[in-house]
Amino acid sequence: MEVGILTSIIEIDESFVEGSSEKIRxxxxxxxxxxxQAFDLEIxxxxxxxxxxxDAMAEIPYGETRSYGDLASALETSPIAVGQACGRNPVPILVPCHRVVGSDGSLNGYSAAxxxxxxRRLLEHEAREQKTVQTQLQTDS
Structure with a gap:
């Protein structure tokens, strides 16, 4: 199924998702x-x-990133294998492969539209929204 987000169309293989197309959209x-900030869908x-x-990408919190090397170390594999797996993610956005970046912060690639x-738009969106959420929190003064 195709899903529009932030001026892009992203292909999601709904056969990996428990839930209707309308619920996903x-x-x-x-x-x-x-x-x-988190999807309530069984993947x-x-x-x-x-x-x-x-599974490792699904654990990356909203508004944060991890490097290919970080995931590779945790999974005892190579950053190249992680990058190849990110590129084959059948449910981008729902499993946030956009949160995986190069060790120097470079965006490298993204398999979706x-x-x-x-x-970049997804990461900037999360950074903006994360800041909005943080500024709305009350502090004890």
Missing amino acids: SQVREYERGDR ATPDGILGDVM DGVATK
Whole structure:
């Protein structure tokens, strides 16, 4: 299924997702509006390195990034294997491969529509929304 987000169209293989197309689209719209930071959808991950990398990516908090090397160290594999698995992620956005960057912070690549431009927009969106959330928190004075 195709899902529009931040001026891009991203292909999501809904066979990996427990839930209707409308539920997926609704949650992506909430994410785009800044009303959702985590998806409430059951995602099936395949066996092997792709599933291992998808599980690791799913643990990266909203508004944060990890490097390919960070994930590779945790999974005892190579950064190249992690990058290849990120590129095969069948459910971008839902499993946030956009949060995986180079060790120097470079964006490197993104398999979804418009490539690195979409990855940049998603990371900037999360940074803006994260800042909005933080500034709305009351402090004890």
